[in-house]
Amino acid sequence: MGVVSPGFRGRPRESSRRLPPGQYETHDFPVLSAGPTPRIAREDWEFTVTTETGDRHSWNWAELTALPSENPTVDLHCVTKWSKFDTRWQGVSLDVLLAEVETAADYVMVSSYGGYTTGMPLEDLLHGQAWIAYGYDGDDIPPEHGGPARLLVPHLYFWKSAKWVHGIQLLPQDEPGFWESLGYHDYGDPWREQRYQGD
Amino acid sequence: MNHRPDSDGYEDGNALAGPLSEIFAVDLTSALGRCANCGVTEPVARLHVYTRAPGLVARCPHCAHVTLRMVRSPDDAWLDMSGTVALRIPLTSG
Ligand SMILES: [Zn+2]
Numbered sequence: 001m002g003v004v005s006p007g008f009r010g011r012p013r014e015s016s017r018r019l020p021p022g023q024y025e026t027h028d029f030p031v032l033s034a035g036p037t038p039r040i041a042r043e044d045w046e047f048t049v050t051t052e053t054g055d056r057h058s059w060n061w062a063e064l065t066a067l068p069s070e071n072p073t074v075d076l077h078c079v080t081k082w083s084k085f086d087t088r089w090q091g092v093s094l095d096v097l098l099a100e101v102e103t104a105a106d107y108v109m110v111s112s113y114g115g116y117t118t119g120m121p122l123e124d125l126l127h128g129q130a131w132i133a134y135g136y137d138g139d140d141i142p143p144e145h146g147g148p149a150r151l152l153v154p155h156l157y158f159w160k161s162a163k164w165v166h167g168i169q170l171l172p173q174d175e176p177g178f179w180e181s182l183g184y185h186d187y188g189d190p191w192r193e194q195r196y197q198g199d
Numbered sequence: 200m201n202h203r204p205d206s207d208g209y210e211d212g213n214a215l216a217g218p219l220s221e222i223f224a225v226d227l228t229s230a231l232g233r234c235a236n237c238g239v240t241e242p243v244a245r246l247h248v249y250t251r252a253p254g255l256v257a258r259c260p261h262c263a264h265v266t267l268r269m270v271r272s273p274d275d276a277w278l279d280m281s282g283t284v285a286l287r288i289p290l291t292s293g
Contacts, residue, residue, distance in 0.1 A: 032253070033251060036258075115265075183277035196272040
């Protein structure tokens, strides 16, 4: 598998040029959490895509990890202003998971174990931009960082990369998730500094 | 949902005092709030407040339901209390 590095695309590797406006670089991996950390056993884990017509496509842990995986190295940008460069993940591209899903929807609502939700355009999950990640830095993803599996959509602020991902609902219109309904931007492009509603 | 206070790094409801004092004239941490999910009434000070997040998220200590959320942007405060049925706020009578 090739290494996909959206963080590098069209940008020099020099640190300051990789930092979106208002961000600072951190070498830690801060743990942000809006609630208790769900502990999901792999044998109980399931990921479901539900279309706007109600069709369901589900994968259990064995089915997910049997799919072709990629090893993206990406920069992360959190809306709380830290950025972390060159994080290494393993996961299945949403292009693979959504290939067999027939839909005319333009938006998604991503939901997690524990009740977290976040919305975004379907387009942002396609074309090699997003993964269901189940490995981090050569190991399993620790629960506090969203394991056993999390969404990884690094070109948007990191609150879109839902930890403990459980499902994706395809929607004809954009709907606000947990943070989008409380003042945060609907889209959240770090390079346009879309932190809050109206940015 | 399994609630594991030992590993989840929340603070008690007093963490809400400063942020809420910017909005309300009274100290709401001494108010009693009823959880919209489980119906239990508790002082706001006993909520479990998650502060290491893009906003403040307060949860019911009994069922972990979100009872209050607050986001402070440079120009606005956003407050969601849809998880709280009612607040009983002690006020001293004249
Ligand atoms: Zn409750």
